[in-house]
Amino acid sequence: MREIFSNLYDMTAFSNIIAEPQFLIMYFIAFILLYLGIKKQYEPLLLVPIAFGVLLANFPGGEMGVIQADENGMVPVNGVLKNIWEMPLHDIAHELGIMNFLYYMLIKTGFLPPIIFMGVGALTDFGPMLRNLRLSIFGAAAQLGIFTVLLVAILMGFTPQEAGSLGIIGGADGPTAIFTTIKLAPHLLGSIAIAAYSYMALVPVIIPLVVKLLCSKKELSINMKEQEKAAPTKTEIRNMRVLKIIFPIAVTTIVALFVPSSVPLIGMLMFGNLVKEIGANTFRLFDAASNSIMNAATIFLGLSVGATMTSEAFLNLQTIGIIVGGFLAFALSIAGGIFLVKLFNLFSKQKINPLIGATGLSAVPMASRVANEIGLKYDPKNHLLQYCMASNISGVIGSAVAAGVLISFLG
Numbered sequence: 001m002r003e004i005f006s007n008l009y010d011m012t013a014f015s016n017i018i019a020e021p022q023f024l025i026m027y028f029i030a031f032i033l034l035y036l037g038i039k040k041q042y043e044p045l046l047l048v049p050i051a052f053g054v055l056l057a058n059f060p061g062g063e064m065g066v067i068q069a070d071e072n073g074m075v076p077v078n079g080v081l082k083n084i085w086e087m088p089l090h091d092i093a094h095e096l097g098i099m100n101f102l103y104y105m106l107i108k109t110g111f112l113p114p115i116i117f118m119g120v121g122a123l124t125d126f127g128p129m130l131r132n133l134r135l136s137i138f139g140a141a142a143q144l145g146i147f148t149v150l151l152v153a154i155l156m157g158f159t160p161q162e163a164g165s166l167g168i169i170g171g172a173d174g175p176t177a178i179f180t181t182i183k184l185a186p187h188l189l190g191s192i193a194i195a196a197y198s199y200m201a202l203v204p205v206i207i208p209l210v211v212k213l214l215c216s217k218k219e220l221s222i223n224m225k226e227q228e229k230a231a232p233t234k235t236e237i238r239n240m241r242v243l244k245i246i247f248p249i250a251v252t253t254i255v256a257l258f259v260p261s262s263v264p265l266i267g268m269l270m271f272g273n274l275v276k277e278i279g280a281n282t283f284r285l286f287d288a289a290s291n292s293i294m295n296a297a298t299i300f301l302g303l304s305v306g307a308t309m310t311s312e313a314f315l316n317l318q319t320i321g322i323i324v325g326g327f328l329a330f331a332l333s334i335a336g337g338i339f340l341v342k343l344f345n346l347f348s349k350q351k352i353n354p355l356i357g358a359t360g361l362s363a364v365p366m367a368s369r370v371a372n373e374i375g376l377k378y379d380p381k382n383h384l385l386q387y388c389m390a391s392n393i394s395g396v397i398g399s400a401v402a403a404g405v406l407i408s409f410l411g
Contacts, residue, residue: 016060022311023058029309030055036201043201043366046174049299050197053306056099063097065310069108071187084108099307102300108189110182112301113175114268119294120175120396121272122286124364126247127240128389135356135387137340139394142360143402144336145170149329150406156321161185164406166322169196170329171399172203173362178305179265180403183411190308191319195326197305203363206327207370210334215354219342221378222353224387241277248274255401261411262404269400334358337391359388362399368392 017023030051037047057065069075069084077087077095084092084104093101106112129136146167153163161184168180169192177196181189199206211220237243248270255266272289275282313319337357345351355371368388375384 020060020311022315023060025315026054026058026309026311029314030058030306033198033201040204042204045298046197046302047201049302050194050306053099053303054309055306056303057307057310064099064307065097066100066103066190066304066308066313067096068187068190068308068313099304103304103307106300107178107193107304108182108186110179110264112297113179113182114264115293115297116175116301117265117400118268118272118289119297120364121248121269121274122276122290122294124269124273124276124393124396125389126244126273126393128386129393130240130243130247131237132387132390135352135390136394138337138357138391139360139396139398141340141357142333142337142391142395143171143398144339145329145331145333146399146402146406148332149325152328153325156325158321159185160410162188164410165192166325167329168192168399168403168406169199169322169326170333171362171395171402172196172200172330172333172367173396173399174200174301174305176265176362176399176403178301180406183261183407188318188322190305190313191322192326193305194309194314195323197302199326199330200363200366203361203366204370206330207334207358207367208374210331211338211355211358211371211374214335214338217378219345219354220375221382222351223379223382224353224356224384225382227350227352244277245274248277251397255397255404259401259404259408261407262401265400265403266397269396330361333361336360353382353384353387355384356387356391359392360395360398361392362396364392364396365389367395 033047033051033054036042037044037051056062067075073083073085074081075084075096087095089101089105092104148167149170150160150163150167153166154160158166165177165181165185165188168177171177174193174197178189178193181192185192252263252267252270256263272286275285275289337360338354339357341352341354341357353375355375359367359371361367368385371388372383372385375382
């Protein structure tokens with residue numbers, strides 16, 4: 001009887017958890033992320049799949065955790081090192097489990113990030129940016145965090161490729177961070193992806209924190225509509241629909257000529273937007289890109305990224321350094337946009353609310369919504385959403401171009 005109970009006990013995960021209590025830390029992290037996604041509603045479409053992936057990956061014996069290949073593509077399979085890129089997909093599924101199959105087929109190959117960008121493009125309206133082109137410059141300023149952390153990370157001992165992958169977290173764009181890391185430092189993909197998506201979900205916390213530190217009440221009370229009335233723009237767009245159709249074609253062409261390595265992201269982003277703006281003739285393409293394809297890609301990406309967060313991969317000094325560096329990149333990107341607004345206001349009669357600079361991140365449209373809510377607290381009539389979206393949308397383009405620059409120089 002004792003042997004039966006011993007076998008039953010060994011069958012469960014309790015013996016492994018008692019032997020390796022670090023699993024409890026990972027469960028705690030997963031529950032915190034689930035709480036933020038479900039209760040606090042911080043990007044639940046991303047955070048819930050990621051958090052559940054973390055939970056699944058850390059059940060001993062479940063074989064749902066992603067096994068990261070080293071720099072040479074080698075992974076341990078039943079005690080023997082094998083090259084993951086020489087293994088057929090069915091062998092990966094059989095030997096390493098279904099989550100590794102999804103991860104190496106969809107994430108590690110770089111397939112899902114451009115697909116998600118296509119969906120983002122289909123859901124994006126470039127109208128607010130085209131109506132307020134002068135505000136789009138703050139999206140470029142918000143890339144400050146990427147290149148600052150790149151330099152700091154190199155000084156801290158990271159290789160230039162690892163530093164580039166770390167810095168791109170400051171773009172606040174999960175697919176861009178994944179795509180860049182695949183090209184530059186694939187062995188860091190799990191940690192980089194977790195940091196990028198976690199900070200994206202925490203935009204409602206990080207933006208108010210940085211804004212509170214850098215902006216005065218007077219600055220946050222600047223009413224953009226009143227500023228426009230005092231100095232109305234003389235530029236009038238007569239045919240916005242035509243401009244919206246030309247815009248994605250023109251941007252793709254220009255970026256492809258100057259930064260070809262950005263084309264997988266920018267090209268798919270603009271294609272998704274183009275099929276949206278054409279209208280009824282491409283509605284089925286738009287519907288697929290923005291709904292079924294986008295939703296399926298988000299599920300697989302979230303679960304796969306979460307499954308990389310095993311106790312062995314996460315609980316180490318390098319990952320902690322990535323988490324800290326990612327936060328610094330994120331905060332500096334917000335600060336970069338704010339500082340450029342402050343500089344602009346020194347020389348311009350028409351003042352700009354610094355919250356518009358704070359939304360130069362790629363986290364669309366959450367960053368704009370958060371900034372709008374902050375503005376309404378200081379002035380209930382100060383609706384900033386359409387102005388913030390101009391900077392916010394340009395940040396999407398800016399982060400993708402910055403990724404292309406990093407890949408070109410460091411890849």
